Amino acid sequence: MTSETDPVFEAALAVLGDHCQPHSLAAWEAGDMPQALWRDLDETGLLSLLLPEDAGGIGAGADTFAGILRLAGRLAAPGPLAETCVGRWLTHAAGLPVPAGAMSLSLDGNEAPGGADTETLGVLTDGGLVLLPAAGSTQRRNLAGEVRLSPAASNLRPTALPAEQAARARALVSLGRAAMMLGALDRVLVLSLAHANTRVQFGRPIGKFQAVQQNMAVLAGGVAAAAAVVAAAARDVDAGGPGLLLAAARARLGEISVEAAGIAHQVHGAIGTTREYELHFHTRRLSAWRAEQGTPRAARRLLARRFAGAPAGALWETLLATG
Structure with a gap:
């Protein structure tokens, strides 16, 4: 995975390390939204980690992506970080406008991570990708106190995607x-x-x-x-x-x-x-x-x-x- 001297990793460590302190974990689990953390993640481009550079992203590969997510897991960063990165890349690849803010991604209508004021929920099925407002989803909290979203039924036509x-x-x-x-x-x-x-x-x-x-x-x-x-x-x-x-x-x-x-x-x-x-x-x-x-x-x-x-x-x- 990506080296800890990689500039992208160093930027992630600076943001996540500043916000993800042990005293913050209980507050986040109690429902406080980590708005400052997600604002800084967005401003440093980390939420667009997988987007190509010509689309305003970093253009990172899976190796760097895994290294950043490993760091996020180590620091118990809240919210759908992986899903936002993948969701932004996927919507761009599908030719759709890239949603602002936190985004989650449900595979085949299954539960998806929420929190961090998630605005958009993408649903990826064999038929393609549908973007829904996260506010219409059913919510629950898992054993760790994290929000999980179940997408609402939709009649929207999916945007077809190449299989790869x-x-x-x-x-x-x-x-x-x-x-x-x-x-x-x-x-x-x-x-x-x-x-x-x-x-x-x-x-x-x-x-x-x-x-x-x-x-x-x-x-x-x-x-x-x-x-x-x-x-x-x-x-x-x-x-x-x-x-x-x-x-x-x-x-x-x-x-x-x-x-x-x-x-x-x-x-x-x-x-x-x-x-x-x-x-x-x-x-x-x-x-x-x-x-x-x-x-x-x-x-x-x-x-x-x-x-x-x-x-x-x-x-x-x-x-x-x-x-």
């Missing part, structure tokens, strides 16, 4: 959500390491105990493996791959998110569940996003069907193509 554009939009949405999960895992690991190295029991930090060290090694290894497959999936999206690496990323992230939450809360003990401490904001997001991503079992089934359908003698080549 629709496929890329779907892949980018999936990649963005995977990168957000990876960022949340990053933060869970950092918080757990810091607590293990500072919490003293029986005269020494708990991180010195072998059982805790073993759990932390499992957590760190799981996050590293997830980072590797998400990075590979980003490259595959830019190459127009068949989506197998995205399925592998969903499977790996779904598995490690459950394991990471268990280890992190075990290491932290009671403090990890308190409202005042930061950890639960990230572990609840991981739990909610895991369900929204599709279960690891479903992703493994998709991969199994692909491998089972490989020509005789070509299983190894299929595995290599998957990464």
